[in-house]
Amino acid sequence: METTTKTIANNEPLASTNGMKPKFELLGKKATRFGFGEGLVTLGERYENVVVLGGDITGSVMTSYFQEKFPDRFFSAGIMEATATLVATGLALSGKVPFFASYGAFAACRNTDMLRISVCYNDANVKIGGGHAGISVGPDGATHQVLEEIAITRTLPNMTLVVPCDFTEAKKATVAIGEFVGPAYIRFGRTDTPMFTKEDTPFELGRAQVFREGNDVAICACGPMVWEALVAAEELAKEGIDARVINVSTIKPLDNATLIAAAKECGAIVSAEEHQITAGLGGAIAELLVKEYPVPMEFVGVHDTFGGSGEPDELMALFGLTSVTIIEAAKKVVKRKS
């Protein structure tokens, strides 16, 4: 049996930036879940052994796209996230490339033991889509707003974790984890969020991308917070603070080289994620910094509380998941530079 050619980029040293200076503009709004749905269809078209398990919310996490096009390779798994994960493992151990998607609240927490033992310890080629991530789900409230699964999934050995920043990247990331061999988790959202990357915007599994140059502070963000970071950077520029914006779409394995370069060249870091500030993207970066190059850092995220009902925008504002908070954090951390 052959091995696929695609593997994750090693963490080789890189130039501090990739030379690209994409100018981002708002291209519209579309939820990342649609990118996931479309990416699955692309995979389905390319590979006959890609299969999808439904978790009784196929129309919400957009596995319905795949179901419509490839009904023979779609399997409804009812409401049993733990077992869907195990069935996916069995499929993977039989040479299939199974995706299972549900709300991240249930696709990462209801099946944690299964992810740990059956998927990761087996190193089984299982792909999990964790939808409706973060508080931007809105009125469904705290039970459905998962803010802990970056911590959970990145702690598991053998796991790859991707959090795409917009619709277009979500599509690329979905195809990428499908073509990559090994356990992978992709996090996406329900609400329409800014679309700003294009087909030719660089994306590579395992690589953080510098989306904006700057040497005063590096804002390292994932998911919809990347757009907020870009907005914040423009505001900061007006006040003379030149912020680098890094899209950390792969959280595990972390692109150490790009992040260490940012620490060295900017001397201050802000993390921004729609997740607890505990043990998430910010935590991953903090671990790297103190090990390699300790600089001051501020964390934008949810501060160790549960969410609640409300409109997505209201909630994002209330929990401080906006460019406003990023700006404050950036100013604060710049002041802390010694």
Place this chain on the structure above:
Amino acid sequence: METTTKTIANNEPLASTNGMKPKFELLGKKATRFGFGEGLVTLGERYENVVVLGGDITGSVMTSYFQEKFPDRFFSAGIMEATATLVATGLALSGKVPFFASYGAFAACRNTDMLRISVCYNDANVKIGGGHAGISVGPDGATHQVLEEIAITRTLPNMTLVVPCDFTEAKKATVAIGEFVGPAYIRFGRTDTPMFTKEDTPFELGRAQVFREGNDVAICACGPMVWEALVAAEELAKEGIDARVINVSTIKPLDNATLIAAAKECGAIVSAEEHQITAGLGGAIAELLVKEYPVPMEFVGVHDTFGGSGEPDELMALFGLTSVTIIEAAKKVVKRKS
């Protein structure tokens, strides 16, 4: 209805050390699980509404002690860790103080969604005992060696997380979380490990304790790694490195004051835990450091891999969970001080 008097110590500023200079000596060896078992009996004797749920390994996680003394308040829950956690929630919401214990692999991972939603979001007064933690379980192998649950439990809002360093502290910690109101998780081990604290060694929920003075580097450890840290410190002293040893028995909430003081006064930190170096105790400290006082840090723990069968001592050596590794890390981090 009244509220209990006991709550977690606030993170008020503290003197950098608590003035105590306990001289630790090896008092013997005994697994922390026995401390848990004895602590439960103490609670049972003190409070009629403390109840225990068994998870079909009562003789291993020592809930059998409680069962023998208080058979009417012990309830066998078979092998269903998720539901045992939910039943505990129902008991807590009815005014009982339920403990459920099993292997940490199953008491933190099989029931993660239940811990998140039913226990923590409910803020239910449920106590979870996660036994057989780390690779020191030995020959049972990777499935039973949990190295991820510090990350999982500390990320949950409302959760208190305690990792006692030895038998005696395990007993105190068990009583303490029983008398404290709110969700709590206590981690303990299966293998006999050094006993070195005494009845009068300071222990307080929410407080890290300085077990050895020193200003060249602070070794922050939990569980059986605290003893290894003390051993390492003696060795380091011979080479002129004066290491502070901090027993971080409460990992959530973290005793920020004691740890920041250590960063300021020692300028370098080593974390040591029988856990993945991802998102665990080291991660918690790293997050604090970059936010408050960035200094170089080294991580002693398991490096993002699964364990395996073997004798506990063999495994601890193979995975670098010994004083030897701590010494190396301490030397390395001291060199990194600027």
Place this chain on the structure above:
Amino acid sequence: MAELKFHIYPIESGFHGPKRPTPSPDLIAKYNYANFKPFKNSKQNSDEYIATAAKEIRRDIIRSLVEAKSGHSGGPLGISDVMATLYFGGVMRYDPKQPWMESRDRFVLSAGHMAPVLYATLANAGFMEKKELLTLRKLNSRLQGHPGRDMGLPGIETSTGSLGQGMGIAVGMALADKYVSKNDHRVYCITGDGELQEGEIWEAAMFASHWKLDNLCVLVDRNHCQIDGRNPDVMEVDPVADKWKAFGFHTIHINGHSIPEIRAAYAEANSVKEKPTCIVAETYMGHPISFMNDDYRWHGKPPNKEQAEKALAELE
């Protein structure tokens, strides 16, 4: 020996801004919510009285959902007759003036997405002012999209919303009551039929029968629907009653829209000893709204303005 006393109810640790949302006076007037008198709970109440309450619960579900602009219509409407019977047929013991009194029976809505029917029932029983229903799913409302104990709403015993968890909590409450407190409270739990696909239901069922929890009564909302379609198209759950029987439950199969049958089933459950009871209640999702009835596509949608008016007209 002492009891370790601690504060259980009400809690208000939930996320919230400075104040609760308040519905506009116009809206309160529109639904005549200012002059509302709660229904009474009594075994003496006639079936008609309960049916009236059920109708009012359904109206309130429609009203709260159309104002929320999101939320679940189908399940809540389908289970309204059961809820009305539980709360107004003298089945459950409770006192809206002392919502946390020790001697109450407990209610757990394991199918947390059916929250609108729970809120509507609680309002009609006098646990809150009825106008609060109009704050459903709004920022900082006590009426969270799924029941949130953190908001401190009287009558909400536990947060639910992650399917399959409420049932285990109900079992724990029944265990506490029967073996530790040694009271005679009963615990009522409602699950969906799609929810039966979660293994925790069967774990909890096994636990309940092992511990002979005759103070526990589970009711399955057997509407044959879930989000993606009808159960057999998504994941077959039949034979439902056989499953519960094999898991040690006394099992009763009823028409979940017949108030006399619901009453009789709960009475029967009350008389069973040494076994928990499961009532399998055949219902229609969205019942009885003409354009919703038995249609799974109404699982998670609110009515729009027009649809709400039509539904309210049908509920005159």
Place this chain on the structure above:
Amino acid sequence: MAELKFHIYPIESGFHGPKRPTPSPDLIAKYNYANFKPFKNSKQNSDEYIATAAKEIRRDIIRSLVEAKSGHSGGPLGISDVMATLYFGGVMRYDPKQPWMESRDRFVLSAGHMAPVLYATLANAGFMEKKELLTLRKLNSRLQGHPGRDMGLPGIETSTGSLGQGMGIAVGMALADKYVSKNDHRVYCITGDGELQEGEIWEAAMFASHWKLDNLCVLVDRNHCQIDGRNPDVMEVDPVADKWKAFGFHTIHINGHSIPEIRAAYAEANSVKEKPTCIVAETYMGHPISFMNDDYRWHGKPPNKEQAEKALAELE
């Protein structure tokens, strides 16, 4: 359309030091492991041949456990007749020379703690040298305390050890085979009876019957024991067969120590269409060792030297 090809077997990503442990020559000589000839797998094999294999499996379980000084005796001994029939009665299709050949049947030991019987069976079938059994549970052995796929031992389809998970994996394999690969491999899975307390078993059962996985055959080791005691004292699982029936399985109840009954049950399972099969095999934990038989205290203990000698003598 292409197939996304990837490397599945064997993997060796597991933790390991520079080399595998090797048993001492003395030990190998003691058990006469150097001159061992594997048993053959054939439908033509007599019941006696299979019984001989079962006895040798049991001897190997004892030998490996006494050398390991930790591990599970009870379950493995109890299920040896079933394992011998599966592997030597022509029930399962496999080739120890091509352990990963595409057309093999799959075996999943969901009750991962029964690993010693799996290793002993594989060794007796020729998947590995028999002396490797003496490395059970040692540092870097391919014979992990619970099956670890990361060690790359031929015949280990999946890691197990967290109860209730293997069954779902087996279901996934059966699904892959029936609907995607469209082959006719069969998937065999063994679970404990205590393991039935995990809800994932019932989720997987529901899934398997929904998808009509007639290529799946689950066998429950019905030894009425688990760690803390006999099942009814820890958590009642009866009526076991009724549960599987209610979850849509064709159910067969047999004496798990009768080789003819085991053979007949597997043959029957083979002929069932559109339904998965569950064989409830009544066994005794620790069977037939006089001082272990039907005693739950032998669930997780190895024999000491004396006990091992006694047991081996009984197995002459």
